[in-house]
Amino acid sequence: MSSNAANGRVQAAGEFDYIVVGAGSAGCAVAARLAEDASVTVALLESGPDDHHYTVWTPIALAKTALNAGPRNYAYYSVPQPGLNGRRSYQPRGRGLGGSSSINGMVYIRGHRNDYDQWRELGCEGWGFDDVLPYFRRSEANQRSAKGQEDLLRGDNGPLHVSDLRSPNVFSRRFIDAARQAGLPLNHDFNGAQQDGAGLYQVTQHNGERWNSARAYLHRGDANDRGMNGGRKGLTVLTDTQTLRIEFKGRRATGVRVVRAGVEQSLRARREVIVSAGAFNSPQLLMASGIGPAEHLRGHGIAVVHDLPGVGENLQDHLDVTIQKAVNSTDLFGYSLRGAARMVSEIARYRRNRTGMVSSNIAEAGAFFRSRPELAEPDVQLAFVLALVGNRGNAKKKPGHGYSCHACVLRPESRGHVRLNSADMRDVPLIDPRFLSAEADMDGMVAGIRMIRRIYAQDALMQAGGKELRTDGFGPGDGDERAIRDFVRDNADSIFHPVGTCKMGVDDLAVVDPALRVRGVEGLRVADASVMPTLIGGNTNAPAIMIGEKAADLIRAAA
Numbered sequence: 101m102s103s104n105a106a107n108g109r110v111q112a113a114g115e116f117d118y119i120v121v122g123a124g125s126a127g128c129a130v131a132a133r134l135a136e137d138a139s140v141t142v143a144l145l146e147s148g149p150d151d152h153h154y155t156v157w158t159p160i161a162l163a164k165t166a167l168n169a170g171p172r173n174y175a176y177y178s179v180p181q182p183g184l185n186g187r188r189s190y191q192p193r194g195r196g197l198g199g200s201s202s203i204n205g206m207v208y209i210r211g212h213r214n215d216y217d218q219w220r221e222l223g224c225e226g227w228g229f230d231d232v233l234p235y236f237r238r239s240e241a242n243q244r245s246a247k248g249q250e251d252l253l254r255g256d257n258g259p260l261h262v263s264d265l266r267s268p269n270v271f272s273r274r275f276i277d278a279a280r281q282a283g284l285p286l287n288h289d290f291n292g293a294q295q296d297g298a299g300l301y302q303v304t305q306h307n308g309e310r311w312n313s314a315r316a317y318l319h320r321g322d323a324n325d326r327g328m329n330g331g332r333k334g335l336t337v338l339t340d341t342q343t344l345r346i347e348f349k350g351r352r353a354t355g356v357r358v359v360r361a362g363v364e365q366s367l368r369a370r371r372e373v374i375v376s377a378g379a380f381n382s383p384q385l386l387m388a389s390g391i392g393p394a395e396h397l398r399g400h401g402i403a404v405v406h407d408l409p410g411v412g413e414n415l416q417d418h419l420d421v422t423i424q425k426a427v428n429s430t431d432l433f434g435y436s437l438r439g440a441a442r443m444v445s446e447i448a449r450y451r452r453n454r455t456g457m458v459s460s461n462i463a464e465a466g467a468f469f470r471s472r473p474e475l476a477e478p479d480v481q482l483a484f485v486l487a488l489v490g491n492r493g494n495a496k497k498k499p500g501h502g503y504s505c506h507a508c509v510l511r512p513e514s515r516g517h518v519r520l521n522s523a524d525m526r527d528v529p530l531i532d533p534r535f536l537s538a539e540a541d542m543d544g545m546v547a548g549i550r551m552i553r554r555i556y557a558q559d560a561l562m563q564a565g566g567k568e569l570r571t572d573g574f575g576p577g578d579g580d581e582r583a584i585r586d587f588v589r590d591n592a593d594s595i596f597h598p599v600g601t602c603k604m605g606v607d608d609l610a611v612v613d614p615a616l617r618v619r620g621v622e623g624l625r626v627a628d629a630s631v632m633p634t635l636i637g638g639n640t641n642a643p644a645i646m647i648g649e650k651a652a653d654l655i656r657a658a659a
């Protein structure tokens with residue numbers, strides 16, 4: 101168990117104004133912002149350990165932490181997916197301070213403004229793009245703004261560092277050139293006025309280190325900050341503390357039951373409990389606490405506090421497919437003697453000045469494009485990866501070097517769900533994304549593969565040589581559509597952006613209202629990626645943090 105000065109205190113105190121469950125992307129923001137008011141007390145409860153570890157702060161370590169189960173990755177699997185020929189989908193989730201922002205790809209994307217305007221049209225008053233932009237800006241310290249290029253879209257003074265890559269790889273630049281040769285425009289800022297085009301991603305890094313939400317909102321990376329609270333006296337951060345259920349008096353949430361070092365205890369919340377346990381564990385916790393589809397809960401012997409059928413429904417995720425090309429260059433990550441020698445020198449370089457390949461987020465460049473010109477916004481995202489990385493199902497370590505490009509459909513129509521395997525939060529949740537259950541999603545996947553192969557065929561990448569892997573069956577040109585569809589069903593998997601399982605809204609399946617209050621009970625909110633009514637067109641870390649920022653204001657406004 102992590103040592104933490106606050107750990108001793110809680111045994112005696114055990115009572116706070118607010119309890120936030122889950123110290124991930126959103127939870128750190130909610131708790132820290134609430135604790136800015138020195139007159140309130142906040143407990144931030146986290147199942148996993150602290151984040152003072154080289155595998156968190158060293159960018160390249162994500163190759164290990166994101167792809168393998170470990171102390172900082174739950175590494176869930178879905179139930180078998182008929183749309184993926186019966187394969188289980190790999191579903192990594194961060195555990196410990198920072199949550200998934202401690203193992204993610206660090207790509208900083210907010211999504212398209214139309215995504216948020218759609219939320220507002222769905223009844224989420226106060227969540228249109230112009231409403232949420234101030235929260236994106238408040239969270240952000242963009243390196244470009246610090247250089248005096250601030251505009252009305254970017255923030256320069258927030259806790260979340262957003263930086264340009266320190267040592268962009270020569271192949272990332274080749275990819276961008278090839279994408280331009282294939283007809284995509286150059287885009288210097290995917291979070292600027294236009295999302296379309298190809299370019300380098302900005303990353304949640306600072307001075308070449310990962311900047312997760314715990315560094316941003318809690319301790320700034322200072323391992324000597326024993327309370328892990330950045331000096332906020334009212335904020336008690338409890339690691340290795342799993343919440344087992346929310347406790348109620350009638351319909352009012354009064355606190356939580358937790359387990360710490362094998363010992364169960366109750367913590368009281370005088371004002372509110374805020375659940376920020378992520379898209380899988382937030383609905384799991386609500387259900388384990390008696391809030392959810394009544395029949396399902398009774399089936400697991402759980403006393404129903406409130407019958408809320410939408411809990412766990414509406415699961416949306418970005419399905420992703422990868423095309424790999426073997427290229428014999430140690431500028432690319434891979435397994436070879438020459439590659440190992442290169443990594444030794446790159447590690448030394450990183451130790452010296454936090455630059456080079458070790459500071460890479462591996463998915464340095466990417467693109468957004470419209471698979472049909474009549475679309476109002478890009479519907480496919482590409483991420484160019486500097487290694488031979490397949491989708492999880494075939495991610496075996498093989499000798500050699502190469503690159504890969506991911507394509508995902510940004511607004512899938514498939515809807516899945518999260519349910520309980522048992523009433524015990526120590527059990528894993530049942531995850532069923534129902535990938536490709538909506539046939540329309542396949543069209544975007546095919547368009548994505550075709551765009552990747554068009555880009556691969558351009559001079560800027562062809563000059564580096566190499567051989568495309570496993571695409572022989574596609575045939576010439578754009579390839580045989582049926583063969584590509586088969587490839588998708590055999591290979592595609594999640595790119596790790598599950599959302600929507602405690603959706604915000606005003607319809608019967610809404611779990612929280614636009615103030616993030618759980619419908620039908622008192623003193624309980626959800627604030628994390630699970631409240632998104634629809635998946636946004638991009639990566640989901642920045643939006644989850646935005647939700648945390650806005651949640652804190654909504655909670656304060658009600659106090």
Ligand SMILES: Cc1cc2nc3c(=O)[nH]c(=O)nc-3n(C[C@H](O)[C@H](O)[C@H](O)COP(=O)(O)OP(=O)(O)OC[C@H]3O[C@@H](n4cnc5c(N)ncnc54)[C@H](O)[C@@H]3O)c2cc1C
Nearest residue numbers: 122124125126147199200204205206207343378629639641
């Ligand atoms: C491998 C990977 C790569 C990704 N790459 C990117 C990327 O490059 N860019 C991007 O924008 N997004 C990326 N994402 C997605 C993004 O990181 C997530 O959408 C975002 O972090 C979700 O934030 P959250 O607050 O909803 O949940 P999380 O950050 O997952 O936080 C939930 C927290 O709650 C804790 N918790 C759960 N249950 C309990 C309990 N019962 N008691 C106490 N604590 C509990 C968990 O341990 C965790 O710390 C990636 C995700 C993964 C997994």
